[in-house]
Amino acid sequence: MNPVALRSEFPLLRRYENGKRLCYVDSAATSQKPQVVLDAVRRYYVEDNANVHRGVYDLAARATQDYEDARAEVAGLVHAEPEEIVFTRGTTESLNLLALSYGGQALGPGTNVVTSPAEHHSNLLPWQQVALRRGAELRFVELDEAGQVTPDAVAAVVDGGTRVVALAHVSNVMGTVTDVGAIAAIAHRAGAILAVDGAQSVPHMPMDVRQLGIDFLAFSGHKMCGPTGIGALYGRRELLAGMSPVYYGGEMIEEVTLTSATFKEAPWRFEGGTPNIAGAVGMGAAARFLQEVGLSEIHRHETELANAAADGLRRIEGVTVYGPEGHRESGVVTFNIDGVHAHDVATALDQHGVCVRAGHHCCQPLMRRLGAASTARASFYLYNDAEDVRQLLAAVQATKEFFRRVAG
């Protein structure tokens, strides 16, 4: 993998910000888009645009083919079958759909959902709310010292009443990687299913839902070099087949009378209304692009950069780095400059051309546990290189010195 050559495939990264080389290290928030994805979306609109699954003319058939080809590409990325991929607006919608449909059917008094205090709000609130409505219990796994969810901690809270274990594969704050394969086995032994929030893993590492035993997997197009407003929910075929739709309307029906309706098979019964066809085409192109670059290579490359950044940040006196002490297994590095609000850090880093995320990262319960109202987060991806690490470290050093001087 050649990150310099790769970088040139992303038009936005050729830009310079504040007179500086653009150091974009906020890919956990959203990724930049390569030319092949931009071209695929444009080509769809210029050559094939029509509504899907309805028209009987050639143009409409091509649009439907593009949309279904994209489903197959996305399925291939996670080693699923195309019929096991529901297109959604993103991870948030995927998890809501899952909680409302599967959770709505499986949960009730005497049952429980097991999750962790480290979840993104998108994987907490849907389960919290459906559990409240259905009279089910929401149980939390105890995190270890490093903020990690371990299989042992999951086994300690799962019991015969557990219907769903819902966990992130990679934490968007700590960058920790959860052993979802071992946890799937624990969930299945208890008769529960494992739902994985893959927002921070699918774009960054090889993913095989069959091998890992994952029952549901949610992910977003925009975090994997694809467009915004598109994502996917993978569901094991037998499970999707037993689930009721959540959105009712056009596209998803077989037959409708004034008082009743029958619905298409999965995944189409979950895709009521005109879908984001161009978004799906872009997500399909992104899935192909990532596989061509190689997910193992991407993972190796970005973890190398994240480890170099974490080591460098730890060497700057007055900087606190969160997450694993030892080797990092993801591209996420969260930190604070002591005595400086993370928003001020991010604004100051911007003056050096460095884009990082700052805030609570949609993980308020975890932030309370860390004892930090907010943190700054650098997250690396395939288009970053050693120069990005150098630029980040120099900017953090300069920012720290600036605030020391201002504080006098």
Ligand SMILES: Cc1ncc(COP(=O)(O)O)c(C=O)c1O
């Ligand atoms: C771990 C995790 N889960 C869920 C989400 C929500 O993703 P989206 O906003 O694309 O729905 C994010 C986004 O930052 C995330 O990092």
